[in-house]
Amino acid sequence: xxxxxxxxxxxxxxxxxxxxxxxxxxxxxxxxxxxxxxxxxxxxxxxxxxxxxxxxxxxxxxxxxxxxxxxxxxxxxxxxxxxxxxxxxxxxxxxxxxxxxxxxxxxxxxxxxxxxxxxxxxxxxxxxxxxxxxxxxxxxxxxxxxxxxxxxxxxxxxxxxxxxxxxxxxxxxxxxxxxxxxxxxxxxxxxxxxxxxxxxxxxxxxxxxxxxxxxxxxxxxxxxxxxxxxxxxxxxxxxxxxxxxxxxxxxxxxxxxxxxxxxxxxxxxxxxxxxxxxxxxxxxxxxxxxxxxxxxxxxxxxxxxxxxxxxxxxxxxxxxxxxxxxxxxxxxxxxxx
Numbered sequence: 001x002x003x004x005x006x007x008x009x010x011x012x013x014x015x016x017x018x019x020x021x022x023x024x025x026x027x028x029x030x031x032x033x034x035x036x037x038x039x040x041x042x043x044x045x046x047x048x049x050x051x052x053x054x055x056x057x058x059x060x061x062x063x064x065x066x067x068x069x070x071x072x073x074x075x076x077x078x079x080x081x082x083x084x085x086x087x088x089x090x091x092x093x094x095x096x097x098x099x100x101x102x103x104x105x106x107x108x109x110x111x112x113x114x115x116x117x118x119x120x121x122x123x124x125x126x127x128x129x130x131x132x133x134x135x136x137x138x139x140x141x142x143x144x145x146x147x148x149x150x151x152x153x154x155x156x157x158x159x160x161x162x163x164x165x166x167x168x169x170x171x172x173x174x175x176x177x178x179x180x181x182x183x184x185x186x187x188x189x190x191x192x193x194x195x196x197x198x199x200x201x202x203x204x205x206x207x208x209x210x211x212x213x214x215x216x217x218x219x220x221x222x223x224x225x226x227x228x229x230x231x232x233x234x235x236x237x238x239x240x241x242x243x244x245x246x247x248x249x250x251x252x253x254x255x256x257x258x259x260x261x262x263x264x265x266x267x268x269x270x271x272x273x274x275x276x277x278x279x280x281x282x283x284x285x286x287x288x289x290x291x292x293x294x295x296x297x298x299x300x301x302x303x304x305x306x307x308x309x310x311x312x313x314x315x316x317x318x319x320x321x322x323x324x325x326x327x328x329x330x331x332x333x334x335x336x337x
Contacts, residue, residue: 003314005316013316028072031124041062049115064086068084082135085132086127087286094108113127122313159279162187164188168189169231169243171232172233173194176233177234193211197216240255244270251277303332308329309331
């Protein structure tokens with residue numbers, strides 16, 4: 001039986017029979033291979049997602065990969081049979097931000113697959129074909145299921161504009177941090193430092209290209225402060241300050257983490273006096289997705305070592321528990337229809 005997860009309300013879910021929805025004009029029907037779970041999916045289940053950024057009842061799943069089974073009117077038939085991933089933001093396409101390519105800043109309101117629209121924790125997903133990005137024919141769909149978080153970091157890497165030979169750093173050692181290491185490594189840095197709180201992530205960070213690894217709380221020596229580029233992925237209360245302190249005067253900082261209210265802010269005086277260039281990222285626009293698929297196809301992005309668990313949809317509850325367990329042995333959790 002084909003199945004899907006439905007979160008009726010915070011803390012209440014069921015796994016039920018799934019009936020594929022035939023694609024309408026401009027849409028595609030995708031057979032889901034795998035769907036990833038991240039902290040925002042846990043927020044949906046627990047009811048911690050901010051108002052306006054979730055709509056119950058809901059089938060979650062914004063990180064996914066699959067194969068196109070059918071297309072609606074106006075969609076090239078050549079897409080059928082292609083391995084794909086897809087953007088989550090359902091932008092309006094007509095506001096000024098959408099026309100500028102900044103689809104995550106759409107002024108028509110927030111709509112996103114897996115949060116306000118049906119997601120991929122189901123046997124199939126029907127969505128606008130314009131959101132799809134085709135993968136190489138030999139692509140590993142299990143690895144590709146992690147390209148959504150990778151695309152968010154691709155957006156950060158594009159804004160950081162790291163140049164060959166520059167000294168670059170990453171703050172945070174979770175999934176986003178490890179993707180940041182890989183994207184920055186692809187720019188041929190002179191040095192690539194990773195700063196985190198868990199020494200057990202050092203081996204993986206170095207595997208992905210880090211040349212140095214430091215922890216904020218256990219090092220006797222102070223962290224260096226002369227990097228050209230820093231990408232922050234931790235989202236902890238002091239992560240932004242830690243990241244800014246790593247930069248040289250005139251350095252470039254990209255913030256991707258979303259800390260809880262009350263986090264330490266950046267000192268505006270310091271930003272002005274040191275002339276720091278600060279960017280932020282929320283989601284991934286089309287150019288970041290395209291960049292991610294290119295880097296993945298070129299073999300410069302390896303998501304597989306980040307996956308520690310693959311479970312059937314029927315074990316949604318266990319998957320949510322694993323993601324929130326704090327167990328250092330738990331990395332990325334995938335659900336398989």
